[in-house]
Amino acid sequence: MQFTDLNLNKPILNALDDLGYTRPTTIQYKVFAPAMSGKDICGIAQTGTGKTLAYLLPLLRQFVYSKEKHPQFLVLVPTRELAVQVAEMARKLAAYMSFEVFAVYGGVNMNPQMEAVKNNKIDLLVATPGRLYDIALSGALRLKHIKKVVIDEMDEMLNLGFRTQLRNIFDLLPKKKQCLLFSATLPPEVEQLIDEYFEAPERLEAAPAGTPIARIRQMGYRVPNFYTKINLLERILQENPDMKKVLVFVATKGLADELFEQLDPKFPEQVGVIHSNKDQNFRFNAIRRFQQGSIKYLIATDIIARGMDIADVSHVISFDTPEVPENYIHRIGRTGRADKDGTALLFTSDRETERLAAIEALMNYTVPQEPLPEDLVISERLSEEEMPRIHVKEIKLKIPADENRGAAFHEKLPKNQKVNFKESHASKMRRKYGKPLKRRPKR
Numbered sequence: 001m002q003f004t005d006l007n008l009n010k011p012i013l014n015a016l017d018d019l020g021y022t023r024p025t026t027i028q029y030k031v032f033a034p035a036m037s038g039k040d041i042c043g044i045a046q047t048g049t050g051k052t053l054a055y056l057l058p059l060l061r062q063f064v065y066s067k068e069k070h071p072q073f074l075v076l077v078p079t080r081e082l083a084v085q086v087a088e089m090a091r092k093l094a095a096y097m098s099f100e101v102f103a104v105y106g107g108v109n110m111n112p113q114m115e116a117v118k119n120n121k122i123d124l125l126v127a128t129p130g131r132l133y134d135i136a137l138s139g140a141l142r143l144k145h146i147k148k149v150v151i152d153e154m155d156e157m158l159n160l161g162f163r164t165q166l167r168n169i170f171d172l173l174p175k176k177k178q179c180l181l182f183s184a185t186l187p188p189e190v191e192q193l194i195d196e197y198f199e200a201p202e203r204l205e206a207a208p209a210g211t212p213i214a215r216i217r218q219m220g221y222r223v224p225n226f227y228t229k230i231n232l233l234e235r236i237l238q239e240n241p242d243m244k245k246v247l248v249f250v251a252t253k254g255l256a257d258e259l260f261e262q263l264d265p266k267f268p269e270q271v272g273v274i275h276s277n278k279d280q281n282f283r284f285n286a287i288r289r290f291q292q293g294s295i296k297y298l299i300a301t302d303i304i305a306r307g308m309d310i311a312d313v314s315h316v317i318s319f320d321t322p323e324v325p326e327n328y329i330h331r332i333g334r335t336g337r338a339d340k341d342g343t344a345l346l347f348t349s350d351r352e353t354e355r356l357a358a359i360e361a362l363m364n365y366t367v368p369q370e371p372l373p374e375d376l377v378i379s380e381r382l383s384e385e386e387m388p389r390i391h392v393k394e395i396k397l398k399i400p401a402d403e404n405r406g407a408a409f410h411e412k413l414p415k416n417q418k419v420n421f422k423e424s425h426a427s428k429m430r431r432k433y434g435k436p437l438k439r440r441p442k443r
Helices: 010-019 026-036 051-061 080-093 110-119 129-138 154-159 163-172 188-197 226-239 253-263 280-292 325-332 350-363 425-433
Strands: 041-044 073-076 101-104 124-127 148-151 178-183 202-205 216-222 246-250 271-274 297-301 315-318 342-348
Touching: 010 051, 010 080, 026 041, 026 051, 026 178, 026 202, 041 051, 051 080, 051 148, 051 178, 073 129, 080 101, 080 124, 080 280, 101 110, 101 129, 110 129, 124 129, 129 163, 154 163, 154 178, 154 188, 163 188, 178 188, 226 253, 226 342, 246 253, 253 271, 253 297, 271 280, 280 297, 315 325, 325 342, 325 350, 342 350
Parallel strands: 041 178, 041 202, 073 124, 073 148, 101 124, 148 178, 216 342, 246 297, 246 315, 271 297, 315 342
Antiparallel strands: none
8 A cells, every 4th residue: 555545635745755655554554544534543553663644644634724823633742752753743744734833841941832832823732741731721722622632652651650641631622522542552541541531432453562563583681680781782782783773771760871881981982871861952962863873872761762763773672671561562663663674682680580571471472582602701790779688677675674663754642742842042032022033144
């Protein structure tokens, strides 16, 4: 099937030609007709299957110009990086149309975004939930004109704690609207929100949830600890010069920085790192350099990488085995995109064995294990997370009772029994003269 086989108008087809797109992906052609019919959609598709075009194409095809300033279409995404990229793609697809796109997201000053939303005509608004709700509460934005709302990366939205904001936003939206949801997995929380806010949604799958993309070759390594993983990673990168665009995933911001400090001296000017502690400009710049090939290796945490749409990633390396099995699916989906082959490497330590079993159960696939190089240096150094925890047991000392020791308070005296206390000199003088004595001034 070609894009020309879909019911697309000339301006959209011209934009697709400019982008070099000729054939729709599975999720794109499955979604197009039901979305055009006005049905609510639940699309199950992994990262890299073309979800962005799957919802942007029917939105643009059904767009009718209006003088109304407030947006007709709303796209909700989990991260600011994804907000920027979706807005950029929408502008490219609408290059031959009078169609205004704007993005709002956290991490930057809200006032300029409020002014822009308030004073400019917007047809499509791309937003992260928290920032959108804040702007809507300010009165700068009205959501009652929204005709279609898209929630992208729904499972990640909930992982990031946006459940409350999503509910609040739906309360501000008109009752009559079309809802489109896209998610790589469908955990119970996603199912609950679908049942609550969607009306008889049509479920469309590019592949069953948890299925790895067919064009990705997976390989696993059993590695004892963090610093041995570093030795293995250095060895793999040095021995494989064809690894020209490699995305390396780590679990935490601290480990990302530590890995960068270890790799940067060995591969100067070739390694970048991004996580949520880095400021917005630093992150955008690192992604841009990686996209352009200025750096070959980019270290990232799961949350940040979910907002990236980077073409031609040759390898994805999971430096650790993720605790949430679905995160592994999202990681490897960064390669093997647009009908290209990709390779995914997974490093698993002994303490991560159960996580590997959960991932394989989700995929219904056993990751082939490769032997470690015979001369690989096995480090005895441990990271902070790998250090054994010393648990100090609380000891309560019991003091034996002493029968001869009285209570810690004075014994109550019988009634009418007086206690003679030694009277002070001042008290005697007050009793004798009937008035308080003047104190001598202090010198």
